[in-house]
Amino acid sequence: MKLSLLREAVTIVTLMTGIATTAACPVPVVDVFLIEGDDAPGTKTLFENFDRPSLSELGVVAFTADTDDATDADDVVYRGFELVAREGEPAPDAPGASFAAFEFFETGRQINAAGAVVFIATLRDVPAAANRAVYRDGDLIAREGDDAFGTEDRIYEDFGFAGVTDDGTVGFLADLDGNVDFDSAITLGGDILYREGDPVPLPGIPGVWTGNFDELQFNGRGDLIFEGDTQLPSASDKLLLVRRETGGIIEEVLAAQEGQTVETRTGTDTLELILQAALAEDGTWAFRGNLADAPSTADAIILSERGFMTQQGSDVPELPGVVTGNFNGVDVNRHGDVVYLADLEGATPPGVEEGLFVNGCLVITDGVEVAGLPEDTTLSDIGFEDLFINDDGLVVFAASYGGALAGDGLFTFQWPGTSCPADLDRSGEVGFTDLLAVLSVWGPCPPPCPQDLDESGDVGFTDLLTVLSAWGPCR
Structure with a gap:
């Protein structure tokens, strides 16, 4: 047939x-989204620097930033140009508390297709045991000291890696009080999906989850990717698991395992470390890691479910005599497009040390001018792990700039x-x-x-x- x-x-x-x-x-055109000195809408202040961005499937950029306001009121969270939360304002559903600081995470898609933004806040004017909380816009989802979802006698002690699905369900990593051998849990809505001490749900992987979970990311469908420690020997104890749901059927896939054999540009090698994971809207995954046997000039690698692979030491055709160094960030969309940051080594032009790539194509480096920046100003540092690509090919990344004017900014381009x-x-x-x-x-x-x-x-x-x-x- x-x-x-x-x-x-x-x-x-x-x-x-x-x-x-x-x-x-x-050769896409890189545009300035926001830079220091731009108006911070809704605050009567100016942006002073930018932290991690996130990106929705409809192209809305969410981000945390500082303004030139007083130091006890300068942290902000934005959805596009709309103020979501501001340091010093009362924290909803937390009597007597106000916002002190906000966190996004490098692997978290923290804005959904409807524009809901999830963030972790530090609260002031409350006891230290209750000063961390997860919010979706103005809704309190969970707080230190609250009863932990899906448990009978445990409370929350801390949070990390929050995300929000397209129907508004919030997922996050939490530390629980009590027994330190069972204190890490991944929650989605009111359910615990994975918990330290529970059996590893993969054929051929004996024992239970041990240690903390890491590198979490939820997508709009509620799929999940994360790294977890197991009871296997130390050379193969870390797994990268993908949990996907299709037609009501849950599929749990082993994406990668430290100690596994991988095919690379330099031949067969062993995966030694899993460093950062990414998950597309259809559950497609990618990750970056390190190899065990390759020389230090070729031991960093990026792999994706669609078969994309790039390795440290690969030629950069756009810059003759230049090769990629270590990788510093990765993301993937449902089309299999992989965006990543890499150090550049070899015969680099003056002022060029880093590059941003999509599918092996160099898009931009530091040391270059970008339309919208002040004259005689060039990119000086492309943000570590701070980049996302959505299904329409829109990419957002953070970067610093220097020259006639120094500062931080958020930049976009259409792949x-x-x-x-x-x-x-x-x-x-x-x-x-x-x-x-x-x-x-x-x-x-x-x-x-x-x-x-x-x-x-x-x-x-x-x-x-x-x-x-x-x-x-x-x-």
Whole structure:
């Protein structure tokens, strides 16, 4: 069946187009979103610096920042240009308390498609045992000292890695009081999904979860990725687990395990460390880590579920004589586009030390001017782990700048590859590799299934025709 389809498809393609040539990397335009000195709406103050941004699927940027207000009133949370919370204001549902500080997390999607923003707040004028809380906009979700969801006799001691689903359900990592061997839990809504001391729910992985969970991220559907410690030997005890739900069925997938064998640019190696994870809206994952056997000039790696791989020491075609150094951040969208930060090494131009990449294509480096910055001002430091890409290809990242004027800012650009969903291998063109990708999974294909271009749950003739109609360079 598939062979017959392939013959027919090849015939059609030959008649339509012939064989296309490989497209060059796109060159998107980087725009200033906000910089120091811009008005902070709703406060009568100016922005002074910016912390971590987050990004919704509708392109709304949420972020934490400081203003030039007094030091006891300068922390703020924004949804786009709308003030969500401000230091010194009363903390809702916490009598006598006011906001003192706010936190976003590098792996957390902290704004959903509807624009709800989740953040962790430190409170003042209350006891230290009750001064941390999770909020969704103005709604208190959980607070230190409260009874912990899903337990009978435990209370919250701290929080981390909060996220919000598209229906407004809040998930977070919490430390619980009491027994230190069972004090870490991952909560979504009113349910504990995973808890230290519970059995690891993966075939072939014996024992229970030990130590703290880390690198959490929820997506809009309520899928989850996280790193957890197990009772396995220390060289293989950390796992990266993805929890996805499709049609009411929960799927738990082992994305990566320290000690596993991986294929790299330099040959077969062993994964030594998992450092940061990312989760797309359809449950597609990516992560960055370190290798055990590669030399220190090639031991950093980024891997994704779609097969994207890049390794420290890879050539940067846009800068002859330059290679990538260590990686400092990663995110992924449902199309498989992987955005990441890398140090740059080798024959770098003056002032160039870091680069931001999408799918191996260099988008921007430090040391360059960006339209919207003051004259004679260049990027000086691209934010560590502070970047996101959504399904429309919009990317937001934090960076510092220097020269005529120094400060921090938030920047965006539109990656054009995601407007070409039939480009399944993200090469910049639709070709035979994409055609074969569709034919290889012909039939029922539950998500994440990038070949199911019409999202019908099956890969069929409509998807095949979508590939054929888009044949050639993406535009």
